[in-house]
Amino acid sequence: MTDAPLLVLQGVDVVYKHVVRAVRGIALEVKRGQVVAILGANGAGKTTTLRAISGFIGLDHARVTAGTIVFKGEHLENRLPHQITRLGISITPExxxxxxxxxxxxxxxxxxxxxxxxxxxxxxxxxxxxxxxxxxxxxxxxxxxxxxxxxxxxxxxxxxxGPELLLVDELSLGLAPLITQELIARLMQIKDELGLSLLLVEQNAAVALQMADYAYVFENGEIALEGDRAMMRGNRHIQELYLGGGAGGRRNYRDARAAREVRGQHGRA
Amino acid sequence: MIGLFALLLGFPLIASQFQLDLANQVFLAVIGSLALMLLTGYAGQISLGHGGLLAAGAYTVAILSKDFGASFWVTIPASALSGALLGVIFGFPSLRLRGVYLAVSTLALHFIVIYLGTEYETHGSYDSGVIITPPVLLGYSLESPRAWYFMMLLFAVLAWLVAANLLRSKTGRAWRAIRANETVAEALGIGVSRYKLLAFVVTSSMTAVAGALFGYYRGFVSGEAFSIFIAIQYAAMIIIGGMGSLIGAVLGAVFVTAFPYFIEYLLFMLPGADQAANALFAVNYAAFGVVMIVFLIFEPGGFVGLWRRIANRWVTSAPNVVAVART
Amino acid sequence: MLQLLVNVIVLGAIYALIASGYVLIYRVSRVLNLAHGELMMLGAYLLLQTATSLAFGATGAVAFAALMSLLVGALVYVFLMRWMTGQAVLAAVLTTISFGIFLRGLSVLTWGSQHHYPGKLLSVPNVSFPIGASAFISGVSLAILAVTIVSYAALFGLLRFGRWGVRMRACGQNPLLAAQSGINLHTIYALAWAISTFTGALAGILVSLETGVSGSLALIGLKAFPAALVGGLDSLVGAMLGSLIVAAAEVAAIQYVSPLLADVIPFVILIVMLAFRPWGFFGTREELDRV
Structure with missing residues (x-):
């Protein structure tokens, strides 16, 4: 059991107000001491996933309708926020x-x-x-x-x-690059000192890939792509979509559909 | 529709005095409830001052008929006018205040209006209230509940027509826009302040007329008849009936007016009813509070909301419209 | 003249003790509790009940009734107001009003509509102490003054230094973040309702020792509400100031104009305040946009 991941999401669907499905079939995991990043555009379902984990979707009239969220062997689906905090998950909101x-x-x-x-x-x-x-x-x-x-x-x-897993929603948003760099450095030191795991939600992929051991890319409420840091950095689509480099540098989200095929080639780490 | 009218017109032929009295009370409540529905259910402005507005209409009748010998044809338009004037005063805080603050400002105005009324009573040495003589219309004195029935029906129908036509007009659209989002309404070029005040004026005017009719009908005006409980009852009507629906306003008026009689009926079914008679008003209070709470918690959409839910469940067993959010 | 000043201070203390309850609940949960007057009245009836059915002596009965009120407040939240968390302002206010109406009915059914004197039942001595040459203050009034001062000191201390008090302030500022910090909002809200009902009931209990208890006691509670708003609905300091202003106006109205005016003057002050400075003397202006 010791090397079982800290947090595991399997096939998670979140539905708002009984009708609108915000995320579908989300499967991700965070290992002990790992830094995991969730990337994606606005409305891709990143924050919804974070809220599903931390128990805050109830306030938005949303529910986890399918799948499981397991933290240290405990099911978290649709639990109350303060119960989840007590288990060892904290969240810093956007x-x-x-x-x-x-x-x-x-x-x-x-x-x-x-x-x-x-x-x-x-x-x-x-x-x-x-x-x-x-x-x-x-x-x-x-x-x-x-x-x-x-x-x-x-x-x-x-x-x-005293969390074991800290969820950070948009660490770098609205901050000057210099401040962001300092914050990242400090946070990584603290993480090592306390043996924390981090789950980051970031729009700034450069920041995320600087910190993360593993990353998931969300598109339209689904996971379009996942991989470790090296894979992410080497991926042409990530370059194009989120890092602003690559040929043409167009921010065309349809490309992510094509990018999804990459998942098959790399498999899961 | 025709059947409903036939029923309403034929009702006095078969109804007892008691039933006619109840019907008249319902009609009065319908006028006030429709008025409040326009203000709260459509224009989105909260008011707890309805009791004060009713009182204003009743006192207008009292003062004009007692001190000036004015006739029905004068007092009713005058009460509409005094209501409209009060509407400007009641509505004035709404230009700046919202929510709780607006509610308490209307509540405070309620107490002030009642105070002015009782002050009039003491100064005119009408110690226990002002007696109002029945109005004479075309040589016919309106006294019996049966005679009043048609008068009340007429005014209730008029109130419905006024409300329905207003809602169909540009004014109704402006009110709905303000209720949905004031800032957006302003951005759309709707004169928010003007339409808010108009909502208060229309509501207050209609309510004051209901109060005037009430004064005539009871033959007696006293500040004690217009407690804060009245304002709560009207708020209860629009909530229990169903916010944002004229039919809801009518249903709520029927329910709230008939409620104490229903409680009385239930109470006298119990053994030892004689002792209970003393406590009737207390039972009524407690039961009213409970019913109101039950609606607020479990069916905030009122009767209309309940009906829609039931209808939906029966009509549509349609598959869930599940869409992937692309916002 | 001195006597008038004493009257203003005593009445102001009563209003302040009641108004602190409006402020606490509003500050923590943004709910305006218009059943506060009835809950205060209920406190006095609980004293009456304690006095008739338990042999506690005056001090014991007062303490027991006040502690019962603490429980009542928490229960009101748990069984009623919890359902209103996150609901529209009007719905929450109307729920409290409806609950107040329910309590009025219930209290008449339980204790009848006549005036009761728990003070006599508990044989609370009717003493008064001279102040200066021409003024007097009753023993009960002194007790009210003392209780108000102690209550305010305790509330200030709790909100400033107590861990739960800081959490209450946090919930009032940003309930979402408070919940994200792992604070159970329901616990905090229930605590606010309990304390608020406790202080309100204390006021009702002490007032009833002198003037007795009937349904009209709730009206005093309602009149304390303008006091809270005049000072600023989210400020305890404001509640004290507002209470003194309202009390002064009321005493002056009784003395120089007419007793009839006394019941309406708090609401006149309220309207004037709403017209010129609706967020009150010490309230925060942003409050207006939150509701």
Whole structure:
């Protein structure tokens, strides 16, 4: 059982308001200590998948109608968010990552944690150590922080919950490249220190492929392509679609259909 | 349709006094409920001030007929006018406020109108309310429930026609747009402020006329008759009937008006009914609260929503329309 | 004149104690609880029931009834308002109003429509203390003042420093993020309802010791609502200020104009406030767009 993946999704369908199917037949896995990225355009179903894992689709009148989501051997389909958090999954959302009227330390301590008080204190200290900008503004309101600092606080506040798997929705969105690079470096250090697994949702494929060991490309609610970092970097379609390079550089999503054939050639890692 | 009219016109021939009285109350409620439906169900503006508007109509009749000896032909248009005026006042906060804040502003105005009414009573030394003499129309004094029946029916039908025609017009379309999304409505070039105020004016005017008729019909006007409970009852009518439907407004009016009589009937089926008689209003209150909560939680679409759901289940066993989202 | 000042402060304290309940529930869950007056009345009836059926003595009965109210508040959330989470504003407000109507009916069925005096049953002494040369304050009024001060201090402390208090503020600001942080919203909301009903019931209990309890007690609760809104629906400091303003206006109206005006003056103040500064003295302006 020890090398069984941490998180496994098999054939997951999510249907909104009983009618609109947002994702179909999603199958993905995250191993312990692995960084996995989900790539895709707006509306491809990335965030829906993240929400299905973290239990938040109920708020949007959506349901997992088929398939299984298993985390450490426990089924997560249609469970309540706080139950899922207790099992060891935390999520930093795309928007509104912090409580603007709470101070930085209040933000760090507001969430219930799986850790003991001592461990919690140690993690808090570690977050402040890795993100000194936060330590300096411990007592100011989070609403006054810059975009990068908010992202740091958003991640830090989830780390003190003691997750084994951290879901990050759009790490780099709206941040300057320099800040993004620093954030990536810190996050990777923290990940190694804590033995975390990460599941990233990114529109910026360059960022995702810099961090990820393995990636899935979503198109129209389905997985169009998957592979490890080397495969992704070498793939001409990924180059064209998401990295802006390659011949012509057209962002034509129909090409992803063709790209899907690649899946057959590479198989699953 | 013709059958319905025949039934409505023929009803007084067979009905008892009690049944006629109930029918008249229903007609009154229909007018007020249609009015509130326009405001809340179509224009999307919340109001808890309906009791105050009814009171305004009733007090207009009281003041004009008592102090100036005005006739029915004067007092009814006058109450419509005073209602319209109050509508501007009630509607004014809606230009800036929404949701809860709008609801409480109308609630506050309700208390103020009632206060002014009772103030009039004390100053005119009508200690326990103002007695209103029955109106004389074409030499015929409107006194019996049977005579009133046709008058109430006429006004209820008029209210329906006004509401239905307004909704078919440009005004109705503007209201629906405002309810759907105020910002979009504004962007489409709809004068949102103007149409919001218009909604309050139309509603208040219709409601005040209902209040005036109520004053005449009861022959008695007192501030105590227009408690906040009245406003809640009207809100209950449009919710229980079904938001955004004129038929819903009528159904809700029938249900809420008949409800206390139904409770009374049930109560007297129980043994020891004599003691229960004292507690009748309390049972009525408690039961009304429960019914309202049940609708709000389990069937927020009211009777109309319930009917649509049942109809859908029977008519369409169509396959689920499953589409892949491409947004 | 001094007596008037004392009256304003005592009435203001009563309103403030009640208004804190409106503020707490609104601040945490954005629901306007218009059954608060009835829940406050229920607290007084629970005292009456305790006084008649249990031999606790005055202090014990007050404490027992207040603790029962804490439970009542949580139950109201769990069995009723939980269904309204995420529903439209009007539906939630109407649910609280309907529940209030239900409580009125139920209380008359249970305790009758006559006026009861739990203070007499518990033989609470009717003492008053002189203030200066010409003014008096009753023992119960002093108790109300003390309870209000302690309650506000406790609420401030909880929201500022308590882990659960910080969570309450977080839920009020952004329920989605709070849930994403693993906070169980239902627990927080139930807690807010429990505390709010507790303080409201305390007010009802203390007022009933002096003036007795009947259905009209709920009206005092309703009049405290303008006080909460005038100060700003999401601000405790505002609730205190609003309560003093409303109390001062009401005492002045009784003294100089007419007692009839006293019941309507809070709503006049409310309308004036809504016309000029609808978010209240200490409220946040953004609140207007949230609803």
């Amino acid at each position: 928007r509104d990552k912090v409580f603007p009227n709470l101070t930085v330390s209040e933000n760090m301590s507001v969430a219930p944690s799986r850790l003991t008080n001592a461990e919690r204190k140690r993690t808090t200290d570690m977050v402040f150590q890795f993100f000194p900008a936060l330590a300096a503004r411990r007592n100011s309101e989070a609403g006054l922080l810059s975009g990068g600092e908010r992202q740091m606080l958003g991640i830090g506040a989830k780390l003190v919950c």
